[in-house]
Amino acid sequence: MTDTERQEAHALASKEAQYGIFGDFTPKVPISTERMFYSSHVTSSIARVGSLPFSDWTKVYGNSIPETTMIEGFDGRVRDNILKRWHPVHTAQYMFVKTFMPHFILRYNGDNIDMVHQVESRCPFLDHHLTEYVNNVPPSLKMRYNAKDKSWREKHILREAVKPFVTDEVYNMSKKAYMGPRKFWPGGPLHKKISELVTKANVENLGFVDWQATQDAMDGAFNKQEGLALRRIITVAQFVVLGQRFGVKRASGRS
Template sequence: MVLGVREQLTEAIRLRLRADVPVGIYLSGGIDSSLVAGIVTHLVREEGARLGNQDATSRICCFSIEFPGQGSYDESDVAERTANWLGVQILKKRMDEATLADNFADSVWHCEHHNMNLNSVGKFVLSTLPREHGFKVVLTGEGSDEHFAGYPWLIGEFLREPDPAMPGTELARDAALRDSLRERGRREFMAMVQRERSLGSRNPTNPEAFRAVNEVRMLGLTQAFLPPPALWSSWVREAWAGADPVMAQTAEMPEEAKQKMRETWHPLHTAQYLWSRSLLANMLLTCLGDRTEMAHSIEARPPFLDHVLSEYANGLPPSVKLAYTPERENEARSGGLPWENGNVLADLFTEKWILREAGKPFITQELYERKKQPYVAPNRWPKDGPLDKKMREICTREAVERLGFVDYEHVKAAMDTAFGDDADRGSFRLLLAVAAWVTISERFGVRRAEPSDQARGGNTDGGLGGQA
């Protein structure tokens, strides 16, 4: 299986080197993009593969984001060590607060939807860098976490049932151990949610919906990324009081898939499916992918989403994606990210175990041993700084009330607590969403939402009546 993953990924990368323009690589401090860079270097130097056009073959070039002075949010030092180990060029884009503020509105306009983190703005700005240096194609690492179980919130679903493909493992034999670990993970995750106020805006408990997906709780997590109901205007809350987003999500799934969730798939694979059909498709591949890149005419190619590799990964047992490795619990890990001092259950597991083994010849020992760090931008910024001023500039009473569906008083309260040393992170994320809606409304000429829209079944022109 390890060799199979290595062969499939290598071929997926080889295919994506074909181009008549220079091809670069987006490199972070994680294993996914580093593995892509390592395999590209191997193919070019050891097998004579061409990296795009002939001129580009002589210089393998990586592009990375730098968040100066932001602790573990800044992985540029890890990326630089990887580039030095590979002997390739690395170019960094400095991402300070002023840069994020200056590019917020343009990023939203190109993405066409909100995002509750500034990582999308960072990706938007990063994509100016290859453009400036004559590159039109880049390889990226998106899709790896989805296929190889890289997210810490997947561990609870992994523990829900034994892995029938590997009955000899400790977790498969010991149901009590699985249950105790899953309960520990639940407590730690809820503590993180409470601390961050970034998730949990809804607490879906619809039993019918959860039965449809074999009680997998990932269904509720995908809903937790929605803004809190209190943000909406009173008429919106009244009109949609009976709406059930969880049922809506399950209703649009193919019946064949839901039957497999209940009868065939391991809960880990069900959770991966739910995440891929929601957050991957609607957020990661849009505001963290194609739209931020194409805004600068950059074509991004994600080898981990190669259909042959995807099909191969889908057939792998859960236990080779998430390996129970309690002997590694005391190894050092970086802090500062959402589950700092919280989601320590992840320290008992090695996420993407089979990918690490498959990629070991192409990455540093540091990356082979490193725990996952998500690409997120810092979410705590000073009062009266560039971002505070930008949010106040966009989210005026007049602009917010012009939307028609948002309660300005809720936004005003968030404005007072979103910045400073004691900032409420949930308030900051809420402001990012509202500021995005205001920007989209103004730039696309979207008319104000009115209660009468609901009475007549909605706006049939998709909300662009301002231009009609």
């Protein structure tokens, strides 16, 4: 890949990174923060997945930027490696493994769901020897750039390894995240349950969530099928359940 192709590919990837799996993020991240995670764009997608419609009074604690908070949460050794040693692909993988991935696998794709339904399963390829080996595989073997059609081919080395054993359709198919549905319609079971939990009284009893913004998220989640709005409304519902179950007092601003 030439320098021109590399710059063009990076610019295109940066633009596409604004749209995450839960919707359009279009984050305005300070240059100082961008410099710390060194051209890795996975940060915005991870940092904003569980963003909440906070009440205005919470701004007294500072209007922090999720990306900045996240990158500053890593120790100095990690940040130094990001700047001086790691490829952006490895930086993105490290951030994902250390933040979102364990909870996603164990909570939604693994142990918790399995135990509820009495199913015995194991996440494939989650072997530490294999993981350590793959961590040292060059990025060019993990993702292959096609300059002709300006596209990225994920899992390149895995595709080549299994090519003799799979069909052309499987070999060439695009990556699809193993996730549950993100679109639910008004009047359905999830909408009814969320409506029972996310009421004005329950939200205001939390103290730190804005009711009007929560209503907007509810509308976006079920009437417009917006993925990010769905995540927000589910997160609010989770806080409501936790608050009620453990008798958490209403949060309030500084007196």
